[in-house]
Amino acid sequence: MFTIRTNAPMVHVDPTLLDKAQQGLDSFKDIPLFSYLSSPDGPKNVLKSLQLLITHFQQFEDVFILGTGGSSLGGKTLYELCDNPKVRLHFLDNIDPHTFDRLFKKFKPETTGVVVISKSGKTAETLMQLLVCLKFWQSHQLDVSNYFAVVTEPINNPLRHIAQKHHMMCLDHPMDIGGRYSVFTIVGLLPALLAGLDAEALIRGGRNVLENKEKRAQTCEGAAVAFELIQRRVNQSVLLPYSDRLNTFALWYRQLWAESLGKDGLGTTPIASFGTVDQHSQFQLYLDGPKDKFFTVLTMDHKDPEFLLSDLKDYGDDLHIYANKTMGHLMMAEQKAAIDTLINQECPMRQLHLATLNEEVLGGLFMYFILETLAMSSLLEVDPFSQPAVEEGKILTRKYLLQGS
Numbered sequence: 001m002f003t004i005r006t007n008a009p010m011v012h013v014d015p016t017l018l019d020k021a022q023q024g025l026d027s028f029k030d031i032p033l034f035s036y037l038s039s040p041d042g043p044k045n046v047l048k049s050l051q052l053l054i055t056h057f058q059q060f061e062d063v064f065i066l067g068t069g070g071s072s073l074g075g076k077t078l079y080e081l082c083d084n085p086k087v088r089l090h091f092l093d094n095i096d097p098h099t100f101d102r103l104f105k106k107f108k109p110e111t112t113g114v115v116v117i118s119k120s121g122k123t124a125e126t127l128m129q130l131l132v133c134l135k136f137w138q139s140h141q142l143d144v145s146n147y148f149a150v151v152t153e154p155i156n157n158p159l160r161h162i163a164q165k166h167h168m169m170c171l172d173h174p175m176d177i178g179g180r181y182s183v184f185t186i187v188g189l190l191p192a193l194l195a196g197l198d199a200e201a202l203i204r205g206g207r208n209v210l211e212n213k214e215k216r217a218q219t220c221e222g223a224a225v226a227f228e229l230i231q232r233r234v235n236q237s238v239l240l241p242y243s244d245r246l247n248t249f250a251l252w253y254r255q256l257w258a259e260s261l262g263k264d265g266l267g268t269t270p271i272a273s274f275g276t277v278d279q280h281s282q283f284q285l286y287l288d289g290p291k292d293k294f295f296t297v298l299t300m301d302h303k304d305p306e307f308l309l310s311d312l313k314d315y316g317d318d319l320h321i322y323a324n325k326t327m328g329h330l331m332m333a334e335q336k337a338a339i340d341t342l343i344n345q346e347c348p349m350r351q352l353h354l355a356t357l358n359e360e361v362l363g364g365l366f367m368y369f370i371l372e373t374l375a376m377s378s379l380l381e382v383d384p385f386s387q388p389a390v391e392e393g394k395i396l397t398r399k400y401l402l403q404g405s
Contacts, residue, residue, distance in 0.1 A: 013224040017379065021220035021227075024378020025371060032176035033370075037184060037210060043203045046186050047193070053149055053169055054193045058087050060113040060147075064103075065191055066129040067117035068093040069259075070179020073252040074366070075117075075191030078183070078202065080245040081359060086196035087113075095125045100132055109137045114148045115194075117187055119173045121157030124397055130162065144168065151186055178385055180256045183366050198359045205363025209371070219368060222296075222350070223375035226268060229294050229348060235268045238286070241298035242275035242335040245357060250274070253369055260373050260384040267380065268294075276334045283338070287345045295342055295349035298365075299335045300357060302328030 028034065036042040057063055065075060072093040079089050092099070114133050118126040130148075137144050150163040154172040163170040174185050182188065184206050192199045209215045226237060237257060239250045250272035257270040271293070273282055286293060307326045312319045322330075342349045352368075354361055377384035 013221065013228055017224045017227065018220055021223045021375040021379055022217070025216060025220055025375045027378065028374050032174065033181050033184070034210060036174070036177065037203065037207050043184065043189070043200075046189055047199060049171065050186065050190055050193055053171065053190070056169075057113045057115070057149065057194055060087055061111040062088045062090060062107055063113040063115060063194060064133065065089055065091045065115050065117065066126055066133070067091075068123060068125050069255055070182055071117040071119065071123075071126070071187060073180075073248065073255060074183030074188040077246075077248040077252050077366075078188055078192045078197060078359070078362065079195055080248050081357070081362060082195040082197055084196075085194075087194055089191055089195055091191075092129060093125075095128055100129075104136050109140050109142055109147070112147070115151070115190065116148065116159065116163075117151045117173070117190075118159050119153055119179050119182070121152040121155075121159030124394070124401075127158060127162075130159070134162075134166070151190065180252075180259055181370060181385075183252070184363070192359070201359035202363040202366075205360035205365075206367040207363075208360075209364045209367040215364075215368060216371060219372035220375045222372045223379055225348070225350075226294055226376060227379040230268060234292050234294050234348060236271055236293040237268050238271045238273050238293050238295045239298070240273040240275050240278070240295060240338070242331060242338075243298070243300050243302075243354075243357060246298055247272075247274050249362070249365065252366075256369060256373055257376075259387050261376055261380060261382060263380075263382040263386070263389070266382055275338060276331065279334060279338055283341075286347065287341060291347065293347065295347055297335065297339055297342075297349060297351045298354065299332075299339075299351055300354045302326075302331045304328040 065072065072091050075089075076091040076093075079085070079091070090103070092103075114130075114137075116126060116130050134144060134148070137147055145167040148163075148166065149169040149171070150159055151171050151173050152159045152163075153175050154160075155175075160170060162168075171186060171190075173187065174182070177185055179187070184203060188202070189199045192202060229235075239253050241247065241250055254270040254272045258267070261267040262269075275297070278286075286295075304326045307328070309322055309325055312323045339349070339351055352365075354365075374384055
């Protein structure tokens, strides 16, 4: 699936710290997400419940996915795998009015469906998105019940009320699995199935890592290293994938790590970085700035014989290094150069190498970082499932909106 290579001298980890990380991770063995994945009927029942919606929405040319944070990033990451989607998905996770104005001018509502995802059913941004879309679809005299579907908790909330009022298809978000951990549930499976991806392979990949003792031990080691590095004032965690299809995964990781661990003055700051782009922007800081970052480099075998260049003599000697090479050769040279440079500059780092990238591998990556996050929460002694500090902003947003700000 993927291998971990520690290419730089890593921090010596006290065995008692590793034991604490392992015991902490073991303490989460019965959380709802793991119980759901361990049950053969859990994911199977969700997949079965989605068939009617999938069949109906795959008749559209485009589907808007309304949601933010954990309601969006997992599905969006999965969609990056899709080369020929059965329906084009557009993940709308912000409330910039210009974006919606541009979309409404570009897409025909008659051929576009809308899926709305919000666990609580109270998310201000998602409700605003839905209400604006409703107004637009209704202005075209369309029966919105044929175009809209909702995913939210099976309780009385504003989103479910809107869905019931307009007779929209409404599916249940699990009550006990938070958004940033929900990629293996309906929240991730629905977009995956709409696009035509292998949702069962995603589940299989996550389950394989969850049940793999070696991988679990590696996540505990990663958490212990990150914890030890905090004592050295290394308090930023850079995830650096060398594949465009993993750029959104880096954003998913950023939310998972930040929202789960940033509490009580503790935690480390996650940074979503992008290879090779950041070798021309961030690397000056990474290599010659403060040594306060721990790097996780995601590399791949990039095989692209279709892009093989031939003899380039007609272009002069400056381009001879590209002769008989592919774009993939350059990508692999760049990722190796980045790793070796980080090592030479004594930056703490590790490499996760993927021989290929598909639904099963991505499912394994999702689970790997979920386990590592939970292990780290045990070392920091914080609750990885809460996000209390953001509530103030939600309260003030509502207050200012009522005041007309």
